[in-house]
Amino acid sequence: MRSAVEMSHLFLRNVLHSQAVCVDATLGHGKDSQFFLDQGCRQVIAFEIQEDVLLETVQRIGDSRLEAHCQGHETMEEVLTQEVDAMIFNFGYCPHADSKIKTSWSTSLVAVQKGLQMLRKKGRMALVFYPHAQGQMEAERIESYLSTLDSQDYWVIAFHPLNQRAVPYLVGVEKRKETSC
Ligand SMILES: C[S@@+](CC[C@H](N)C(=O)[O-])C[C@H]1O[C@@H](n2cnc3c(N)ncnc32)[C@H](O)[C@@H]1O
Incomplete structure (x- = not known):
């Protein structure tokens, strides 16, 4: 059995x-940036709002x-x-950092919308959700x-355990055409 993060990496690996x-x-x-680097990608552009976490990770x-x-x-x-080519969102808070600093739905939604516009044709986006109280x-x-995206433009799939509740899960998107969302 693989974790949602492992599933997200498997989903992105093909592109x-x-x-x-x-x-x-x-x-x-x-961990996700390291995955991209380990795959031999040319460039990884990352975003993080906690400066101390960013500096420690980059170093x-x-x-x-x-x-x-x-x-x-x-x-x-x-x-x-x-x-x-590939974009990943791993929502929630950073383990071993300030758990009060976490992603929030309104800014996350804007970022996902912008991210879809930036994807190349056949590019993929992986979203790992943590459906606990705040993440729901x-x-x-x-x-x-x-779910409102035109299926001619985007293929959207959820990898959900059917027999467990409130566990992390993956949603994957592949862009089918040169188009904006
Ligand atoms: C679940 S953690 C990410 C885990 C990470 N991918 C890893 O492999 O360790 C979520 C991170 O998103 C950051 N974050 C929260 N809001 C953000 C935003 N608007 N833009 C960028 N990062 C944000 C948090 O500070 C936190 O470090």
């Missing part, structure tokens, strides 16, 4: 290659292909100038938005 540009929308301790990873920005992912268009609203609002 990664040596020229791939990837976005880690929630850097945290950098520990120590890879010049990782470009981390201390700003909210909802402002990603200020930084992203090129199309993106975030999951519902974003899923609700994703």
